[in-house]
Amino acid sequence: MAHATTDTALAGSYGAAAAAAAKTPGYWGGVWRKLRRDPVTVVCMAVVLLIVLAAIFAPFVAPNDPYATSMTRRLKPIGTDGHLLGTDELGRDMLSRLIYGGRISLFTGLTPVFLATLIGGGLGLLAGYFGGLVNTAVMRTMDVFYAFPSVLLAVAISGALGAGLLNVLIALTVVFIPPICRIAESVTTQIRTEDYVDAARATGASTPRIIGTHILPNVLGPVFIYASSLISVSIVVASGLAFLGLGVSPPQADWGLMLNTLRQAIYIAPVNAVVPGVMIFITSMCFNMMSDGLRSAMDVKD
């Protein structure tokens, strides 16, 4: 951008165009502008932001103690005085538990995608850039993990490791690495034969420099879009593992675990029993639509 400003000062007729160029935000600025104009995406971002903020500031937002049980106030219906969303099977305030539950549910949903993007993206980049034996070793290993239905693999790993938050994170990360790795690898393989990469190599640029300045920025887009579409899957599956009892253990508040423990009350208070799932649904739906918005804003085809 520094170039553009000097150019404006120096060249007369050329200056106007350069100034316009200087004012045009970069690619990501454009993407952000398009996203802001998409009403669906804006609404979804607002909802997700609300849930995330509520989870972060749970102690200040939650109306009640999420762990305070009450034998006399069990399974109160929605709208009960003092319990906006009723109470659960141990008389704990549902709203407060849902707000607190967002902490673990969002954390277990988002972290695996983040880790898998780092690891899978990195591996794919290396496999694509170096090709040959490195590529074969990395990609054929990924193929093996592709040979499992994804939910089955997640259940298998966290089941073998045993219940626990960390094991759920490990299981989901392993599940998400292969698809991200495949995308990073295929984009890198395409780009590394481009003329500008050859040119960079001819000028003596080092390998880290070529990867860092020429390849990574191009790979980031597709990987980013794909990873964003995984967040919704990750939230649903992570809560699913918690629903199976493989995640955090009671009395911790987690949307999936709440669904699990409230199941016993499904005949007594059916509405209460399904409420935690609504949170999983809304969150997953919003992330999905945000990902769709991001995809069309970045103008990448399916």
Add this chain to the structure above:
Amino acid sequence: MLFYVIRRLLYAVPITIGVTIVCFSLIHLAPGDPLSTVLPDNASPEVAAQIRAAYGFDKPLPIQYLVWLGNVAQGDFGVSVQSRRPVLGDVLPAVRNTMILAFAAVLLGFSFGILAGAVAGHVEGSLLDKAVTAFAITGVSVPHYWLGLVLVVVFAVNLGMLPAMGMGPGGQSGFTIDWAHLKHLILPAITLAVIPAGIIARSVRATVAEVRKREFVSALRAKGMPRPRIFLHVAKNAAPVVLAVSGLQFAQLLGGSILVEMVFSWPGTGFLMNSAIFTRDLPVLQGTILVLSLFFVLINLIVDVLQVVFDPRIKRA
């Protein structure tokens, strides 16, 4: 083409070996000594060593793997720690039950997804198209185990129309095609069908919309071909993509059914795995995962080959 099929078959061999390695490693991933569930707490070191040797746990891992693989190849998947029965005897009926559920879900989900997607692709941009897109995005986002609970609440608890759990009347697990059994199948099948229906509707819609923009469709229209016949041409061109997506979704159902089986107490592989996990019955867990993933490899293989049969233009590396 034959060359392709042979190559694809050969390619499945290392994948299968890889799958067995992963399944074998599962037991060794598990924290603690694999013998801890078998050994009595007060076993002396000598007895422990004897049992260790009897199970072959004293040998190096690669040898253990080969021995295990040899047994598996002969249909010996080990013995359940809980029931003391051969694992395969527990796994196969469960696989059959999961298959029944998966096929029912395939029937529902695929017919709905393909129909909705094809219609939406034909009327791109219309209100109907938007409705299908909305359904599709709901289908892929909804936590299906929760949807199952909601269906139970509505149809079993409130309306009392359909049973909430089990596979047949009186908790029996045999299957015959009559109303008493089909009644038990409806809710879990719908629940399981929602995700593939959404994914398939989405990709069929995109494919049909894309094919309709191709020049040959304009040419057919220009020469005055009636719409139903144009539709046939479009359908033929969209078929390979639909086949690929559907095949993958069917395969995913085998693993995805675990959560649905838990909600409806459907005595399939998911149910078996869940009890194996919580009783630390690792041989059963391992056996179930192995059988399911081998099915998964097989289905993917069949889909890949079928795709080339349907569309010989596909030349895959």
